[in-house]
Amino acid sequence: MKDVVSDCSIESVMRVLSGRWPTLLLYYLKDGTKRFNELRRDNPTVSHRMLALELRKLAAAGIVRRIDHDGYPRRVDYELTEAGLRLVPLIDALGDWWEEVEVERKRAAGVRHAA
Amino acid sequence: MKDVVSDCSIESVMRVLSGRWPTLLLYYLKDGTKRFNELRRDNPTVSHRMLALELRKLAAAGIVRRIDHDGYPRRVDYELTEAGLRLVPLIDALGDWWEEVEVERKRAAGVRHAA
Incomplete structure (x- = not known):
């Protein structure tokens, strides 16, 4: 910083x-393109409206790309942009950091218990 | 991921x-220990209660350490733990990523404008 x-x-x-x-x-989305309905199936607790809003926010930020296919029934896919793909390892690093800290937290709690 | x-x-x-x-x-907190009141001065828009809650959350997560000094007037300091210090470059990387994407977003907007 x-x-x-x-x-x-x-x-x-x-x-x-x-x-x-x-x-x-x-x-x-890290493994490739998904349809809107697939993303809903992956996240069954998210509402249609919330998922659409979140995807729009990520698209505006340049993380996700929306692909509108011609034809009927209408089909909309989403995929990560180059920037979105570059974000994945940075978020992974945060997850790894959290797991390390979890181990340290448990060790500290064990020490307090033993004392 | x-x-x-x-x-x-x-x-x-x-x-x-x-x-x-x-x-x-x-x-x-990345440059060292600060008193509660110094943190309030750094963040004038945060309420006393909100700052206390946020610091407690960060302490529970193992990111921040609270140091209670004896004596009167009571003095409470906060500093980053080892885990908190290791988090700083990961958050920096997210900020750097955002700045790169911003440049790409502006370039894309320029292309759309020129077209």
Whole structure:
């Protein structure tokens, strides 16, 4: 964390990634293109409206690309952009960090128990 | 993003880091110990109660350490733990990623304008 400018970009990125769905959608899209309905099946607790809103937010941020296919029935696919693919390892690193800290937390709790 | 286990840890880490204050507090604590009142001065728009809650959440997650000094007037300091210090470059990487994407977004908007 270097200066106020980079701090602002951290605020912006946290605004986009905050909440449950952005990182889950990143996870479900990391292996390739998915249809809207497949994403709904992957996330059965998300409403149609919420999923559409989250995908629109990720598209506006340049993380997800929406592909409208011609024809009937209408078909809409979503995939990660290049920027979205570059984001995946950064989020993975946060998950790895969390798992390390979890181990340390448990060790600390064990020490307190033993004392 | 490897499997469902690491996906769960990503959900957990996003739950802790979501919102405006966690990453801002990380930023303000990265250079060393600060008193509660100094953190309030750094973040004049945060209420006393909200700051206390956010710091407690970060302490429970093992990111921040609270130091209670004896004596009067009572003095409480906060500092990043080892785990918190290791988190700083990961959040920095997200900020750098955002700035790169911003450049790409602007370039894409310029292309659309020129077309």
